[in-house]
Amino acid sequence: MSRERILLHICCGPCAVHPLRSLLEQGYEVVGLFDNPNIHPLREYVRRREGAEQVAEKLGVKLVCKDEEYDPGRYLREVVHREPSRCFYCYRLRLERTLSIARRGGFDWFSSTLLSSKRQKHEQIAELANALAGGGAPGFFYQDFRPGQNEGQEACREWGVYRQQYCGCIYSEWERYRKELRKT
Ligand code: SF4
Structure with a gap:
């Protein structure tokens, strides 16, 4: 079968x-x-893509x-002029593309590693993906992967895989490092 x-x-x-180990x-x-146009700047995108490639190869x-x-x-x-809700549009952009590619490829299911992060809006991601799937095929595969987040961090430390310091977009980079800006 x-x-x-x-x-x-x-x-x-x-x-x-x-998520990969569990599935x-x-x-x-x-x-x-790996389709993440939200990541800024391009060199950060490349580091994360290389990290994803290393993990995929290992597994x-x-x-x-x-x-x-x-x-x-x-x-x-997607997000300019609606920055306070930007994460919703960022999730939608990536989930829509994943669903579209899964449909074309004849997959049974689609899902996202965003469900493994304690920092993401977990319920919003699951609701959105379910709504996008609309009960058709491929279905949205839901699993709460968050209990395994530390496992992922530890494995990547051991394997020398890049671990990022901010969520991804230009806004999150600013939020992470803005304390380095000088006060006049
Ligand atoms: S903070 Fe993260 S999830 Fe939210 S818009 Fe930025 S990259 Fe996307």
């Missing part, structure tokens, strides 16, 4: 470890998708990288 197939959107290496243990055939999973679609404008057009 052929295994059910999941297209898993991957945001970074550390967040990918536990493989459950017997799914998993393909990873024997194929990873599709959408470097040719890395366009910061794609993200900014």
Whole structure:
């Protein structure tokens, strides 16, 4: 009997470890998708993409990288003038693309490693993905991967995989480092 197939959107290496291990243990055939136009700047995007590639290789999973679609404008057009709700539009952008690719590829399920982060709006991601799936195929595969977040951090420390210091977008970088700005 052929295994059910999941297209898993991957945001970074550390967040990918536990979901990949868990889905493989459950017997799914998993393909990873790295499509994150929210990440700023480009060099940070490349470091995270390389981290995701290292993790995928360690766990024997194929990873599709959408470097040719890395366009910061794609993200900014979604969020400018609605910055207070930007995470919702950022999730939607990435989940919609994952669903679209999963549909074209005939996958049974789609999901995201965003569900493994304690810093993300977990319920909002799950509700949004369910709404996008609309009860059709592929279905949204929900699992609370958050209990495995530390496992991912530890594995990446051991493997020398890049671990980022901010969520990803230009706004989150500013929030993370703005204390370094001088007061006049
Ligand atoms: S803080 Fe993170 S989830 Fe929110 S918009 Fe920025 S990159 Fe996306």
